Amino acid sequence: MSPIRPYTIRVSQTEVDKLNQKLALSEFPNELEDAGRNYGAPLGEVKRLVTFWKDVFKWSVVEKEMNKLPNFETTIDVDGFGPLDIHFLHEVSSVKTAIPLLFVHGWPGSFLEVTRLLPFLQESAKNHGPAFHVVAISLPNFAFSSGVTKRGFGLQHYAEVCHKLMLVLGYYEYVTCGTDIGSSITRLMSKLYPSSLKALYTNLVPALPPSPWSLNPFPFLSFLARHILNLYTPAEKAGLEYTRYFQKEGMGYYNLQTTKPQTVSYALVDSPVGFLAWMWEKMHDWTDGYVWSDEEVCTWVSLYWFSRAGVESGLRLYYESTRGDEPARAGGYIPHTKLGLAYFPREMFRLPKAWGHGLGNVVYEKEHKKGGHFAAWEVPEAVAGDLIAMFGKDGGAYGCVKGNAGYASQPS
């Protein structure tokens, strides 16, 4: 395996100039009267953000701040796809036996999402709570990692890269925190690498109703009874309603990206306005009233715009994830890996907690009152709190990583 190298983010001035050149040529559509958010990202907001991106936002300042983080790069070989340069953050705890934790982002997220968790996790380490060695990968095709040039780079390959990265860092056993497609990737990792991935935490719980075919008929019968008699709690009912609404009204991008990613890429790559609107709509709609600053929005968008493999490469994950040997799939009981499930009110799918129990050995479960799809960004204290509780001395996943229980002295 290739050595680990410190990495400096360096987007060329040419790239920055090209962006500004394009922004200056922007042409906007009109908008229907009283459109609100019903038709997509509102015109006023997009115009304001584009103006900020062009006239106020300074990528060089943001880049400087990002370079203060512990950035590294290594090269990982994937059979059939060649060597890939993988960018990642690696924050090593002062507690030697800290728990190795891999944070896996999704789309349109990034490694940056982990940075808000870090202060809370560091605090935990100081206060005799569990400590973590935190690794936040930039998935292949995202941010500063290489792009993939061949067809068929599916979820199992993403899982392979994530797993190999932890091995390269010397973490043969580890735990994960996954969001969005990172949730699917980490679930697949638990299936493919059960002796390494000891516990998994996610805020996107894509459970299916209990299956009639499982060995224990009780969950299915209970589900059937509750469903027919409409015996859901008000929170569960609201969750199911929202899930149905999201499926109907919010999945256009998903349907498109899983079928014709190249077609939409021509527009997304050529129009920074369009790409910003594409991302901003999700950043707003998938969060729980989170007040994004213009700076935050432009930072997130710029991470895609200036990414090494281009915005088009990240989209292909959607296409590949619904094909191949290991398509993204909810449901299915995966044994061995302990599960921590977090339910946030504005997540895309909010399904009854009982369905989550069909996913595996759920050792931690928390229903939150605030937060959405980007929980680690919106409510980092809550997510960090979950990890601390799950892996702490009283937690269901305590001591799951041999020799790295997260405390300065070994558990007795």
Add this chain to the structure above:
Amino acid sequence: MAAIQKFQFQNSPGGVAKLREKLSQTLFPDELEDATWDYGVPLQDVKRVAAYWRDDFDWKKFEDRINKLPNYKASVTVDGFDPLEIHFVHKRSSKNNAIPLLFLHGWPGSFLEVEKLLPLLINEKQSGGASFHIVAPSLPNHGFSSGVKSRGFGLSQYSEAMHKLMLSLGYDQFACAGGDWGMCIGRVMSQRFPTSLKVCYYSLVPSTPPSPATPWTFVPFLIKHLLKMYTAAESEGLARSQEFQKTGMGYYQLQTTRPQTIGYLLADSPVGLLAWIYEKLRDWTDNYPWTDEEICTWVSMYWFSTAGPAASVRLYYESLRGEFPTKSGGYVPHVKLGLAYFPKEIFRLPKAWGSSLGEVVFEHEHERGGHFASWEVPEGVAGDLQVMFGKGGGAYGAVKVDKN
């Protein structure tokens, strides 16, 4: 009555210059090895057509070809909305008892789709065949018609606008021909205005399987389906329809839910718009050999439309909501139907299901053609209309014409 004026289209030199500048500044994505058409339009195709559009597209020819047609504009007011200026082509037959035929385009089509049909339908010298007065509008939000400014302009409103246009031209009774949205608007119009719209010809047939409520059609359907007794063409059509549902409806899901979001892309990136449209031109047709000129003509119709390209996709959003959503209607009585089945249409369902739509007086299974039948196989479409409305045809005499 709406004041009708002649309309002459003129290229905008500033607009063309800005388009060329944008095309010169295009940033292209990369592409996976061996991507072919599986992920969307191939890179080399987009690059080729974009270069042609920038350097070789003949803008004067574009202008002339539009102005060769008899273009007009009329003001039409739909209830609850500001007045709209509707552009339309209006070609009258020399025969006074010709049938007024409203030709409606869809997306990403335009009024120009009537171009090849006109010489075939306006055939003064021939006797025995049907004659037509042809009206081919730009739908609101498309071509050279106004954009709509407020919410809720759905299929009901489109049909009202088109109906009012025909009335303003003195056609109290008329027939309609269309595919894509043209078909949907025709269906709603036939429900709302059955005394005016007497016959519809559809090249896209949105039939549904027979329902158990009508056992005389349901039982044969069930038997055929379970025993897989469809003809080869029907089986292929069903498979094609299912494939389209599975991999070809992303644009539809997006446009029906977030038209403004996709609008930013279509308004700002000419290459983006080009790829968006080109993919459909290729995927929805029967190996039609699109020239770069044709592609750029169709795309320019959207790039330089009066309302702009973003406005054109709002119909998708509105079509699922409001009084007459897309799936409404079922069996529509009083209107005679001509159904044309083209092998490469986006959905192509068994002929027997067509009776679920209404009284079918004409039906033709074509050997060639797809979604843009009037462009791909104009003789096929014109032939259908001639037979359907001619002596002995199922729609003969169905439209009462004034001998004015």
